Amino acid sequence: MAFHHAQHAQILNQSLSELNGDINVSFEFFPPATPEMESLLWSSVQRLAPLAPKFVSVTYGANSGVRDRTHNVIERIQQQTDLVAAPHLTLVDASDEELIALAQQYWQSGIRNIVALRGDLPAGSAKPTRFACDLVKLLRSVADFDISVAAYPEVHPDAANAQADLINLKRKIDAGANSAITQFFFDIESYLRFRDRCVVAGIEAEIIPGILPVTNFNQLKRFAGMTNVAIPAWLHRQFEGLDDDPATRQLVGANVAIDMVKVLAREGVKDFHFYTLNRAELTYAICHTLGVRPQVAAQ
Structure with a gap:
């Protein structure tokens, strides 16, 4: 058993060594709510920027205060770094006219990438009549954006079933989306099966796995409860007894994510999207394992 495990690890590591830097990464941040969180965000941006992500x-959020903070972060990234900034944009609480005006503003300011989402519905709201595919069509009517949409290997919580969810994803791609970024997951087989089902459904766009490096397991359980993500029993065991041991949690979280990206890279995945939670340490380490190295500017 030990021999087969070592052999498997050797195969995975050999696969990574043969990628020769043929990996694209992207990072997700969220707008800070306090001066301390703002400091953490920008230190993380500066730490990860040399890895030359495809976009960040x-x-x-669904309220104007969070939206304003999003715009401010996007503008600062656009003005003060060489990074490609990709704002999230949602239909919730915004009219088509407002969205068109914002898309025009983004295009005029040099923004070319957008993550297009329906958005979380406020509690007690009526059944939605506008969906992410409508937002994709709207953006396509404004300019030639590079549009990413969301995908759900373990099915969106609001979907009637897996097939209905897949049909909805195809609508978004057919409306003009360039790629899909998945919700985070820990069951690699669920992602691979989902990717195969996308191919069968005629979805040719890249299905980019969303990777969440875990440092706070209790926080993860809350996220998973809201997003229909299964937490395997083995992951519970990995973090058991570590509530008061953040250093060990960090090591365990890094190990879990690194094992995931090794397997995914061997399965032909070349693009990875990292949910950083505005922290750089684990994401940087995982990217290093993938062979993503800091880019040195030419002199």
Whole structure:
């Protein structure tokens, strides 16, 4: 058994060594609510920027205060770094006219990438009549954006079933989306099966796995409860007894994510999207394992 495990690890590591830097990464941040969180965000941006991500996205809340913070972060990234900034944009609490005006503003300011989402519905709201595919069509009517949409290997919580969810994803791609970024997951087989089902459904766009490096297991359980993500029993065991041991949690979280990206890279995945939670340490370490190295500017 030990021999087969070592052989498997050797195969995975050999696969990574043969990628020769042929990996694209992107990072998600969220707009800070306090001066301390703002400091953490920008230190993380500076730490990860040398890895030359394909883009960095910034999440977008349903109320105007969070939206303003998103715009401010996007503008600062655009003006003060060489990074490609990709704001999240949602339909919730915004009219088509407002969204068109914002998309025009983004295009005029040099923004070319957008993550297009329906958005979380406020509690007690009516059944939605506008969906992410409508937002994709709207953005396509404004300009030639590079549009990413969301995908759900373990099915969106609001979907009637897996097939209905897949049909909805195809609508978004057919409306003009360039790629899909998955909700985070820990069951690699669920991602691989989902990717195969996308191919069968005629979805040719890249299905980019969303990777969440875990440092706070209790926080993870809350996230998973809201997003229909299964937490395997083995992951519970990995973090058991570590509530008061953040250093060990960090090591365990890094190990889990590194094992995941090794397997995914061997399965042909070349693009990875990291949910950083505005922290750079684990994401940087995982990217290093993938062979992503800091880019040195030419003199």
